[in-house]
Amino acid sequence: MLCYCFSHMPSVTSAPIRIALLPIVAFCVQAYRICCQEWQKNSHAFTSKCGIRRRIWRGPASCTAQRAAAMIKRNFVVQYSTWRTHAAAGELMALESLQRVLAIVLTLILPLFALLAIRGPVDGAGDTTAGFWGAKTASVNWCERDYAASYYIAELANSLTSLCLVATGIYGVCAHVTLVELRYLLAFFSFVVIGLGSFAFHATLLRSMQLLDELPMVWANTVFIYICRSMNDRGNSCRIAEVIVLALLTVLATLAVVIFDTENQNVFLLCYGSGVQYLVWSSYVFCQKSANSTAWLLFTTAMLCYAGGFLLWLIDRNFCHSVRPLYLHVFWHFGADLGTYAAVLLWIWIRSEVLARKVVLRGRSLLSWHIAAAPQE
DSSP, X not given: OHHHHHHTSOTTSOHHHHHHHHHHHHHHHHHHHHHHHHHHHTEEEEEOTTSOEEEEEOSOHHHHHHHHHHHHHXXXXXXXXXXXXXXXXXXXXXXHHHHHHHHHHHHHHHHHHHHHHHHOOXXXXXXXXXXXXXXXXXXXXXXXXXXXXXXXXXXXXXXXXXXXXXXHHHHHHHHHTTTSOHHHHHHHHHHHHHHHHHHHHHHHOOHHHHHHHHHHHHHHHHHHHHHHHTTTOOTTOOOHHHHHHHHHHHHHHHHHHHHHTTSOSHHHHHHHHHHHHHHHXXXXXXXXHOOOHHHHHHHHHHHHHHXXXXXXXXXXXHSHHHHGGGOHHHHHHHHHXXXXXXXXXXXXXXXXXXXXXXXXXXXXXXXXOEEEEOOOO
């Protein structure tokens, strides 16, 4: 009967919703069946004056209810354990598939990165279309045609997709404000600053707005590096010496980008890229020490999103005139945003393991993933 009901649901009810409702309905049916069994055990039949057979409750109501609840709980625990076993196996298979795709992406990145380093980028440098913001003073002009969709926004698609970082940062802060330490909230807040700076840069193509995009990325790396360096600290201890060193290095990197990157992005890419490499290696080491498959899932997802976005960024910069209608820089925004967000979730997960806190990864997809405290058993 249960299968019949699910097969005849209205067409507007999607398959994922049916699957999600199935355990709940099965649990209710199981509870009803057990209660009926208990009713049969604790009742006796008699014939009323009018000849109708009825049932009278014979046993103590509280004891019977407790036995029924215990049986329901026992059956549910067995079913839940079986489901978790299948879910864990599915998670491992998904993880292996992600790792294979990541290996392919990394293999494709190497020759494209070498081509960009040897030949130099092929961007939209020859685009002379003028707009509201006047002369383009930025040291780079991306592949999207300037002022093609609006007189007031130079690169409309790149500008609007920059705001996804703002949304991600706000979601990260709201979802973890009661769970994590201050440095993790700063990491999420850096998404907001980077997103607003990126929007301003792509909308104007001015050098000052370019710095508002690039420098927050360097500063965010400083926060991320401190998170990794302090991962195994106990309590709310503060590494004063390392904070001073990181602050000095950040100031030097900021000055180097401002002073020397007037014709290209080489200094910025060096400063930012070296920080990313350190974060990738540190995250890999954390996962090696963790015995939980969720850590590897977060790491692989972060790497795949970021590396996939970087691959498209390289294609866009190397073959701009051939791929211009595809707006590949937009997908770099998505990949870098989701990849970095997954990395921050990974660090929260590892930090929770260090502090012996039980947490779970909630959300149906990467767009809604967040770390939450595990329910009390």
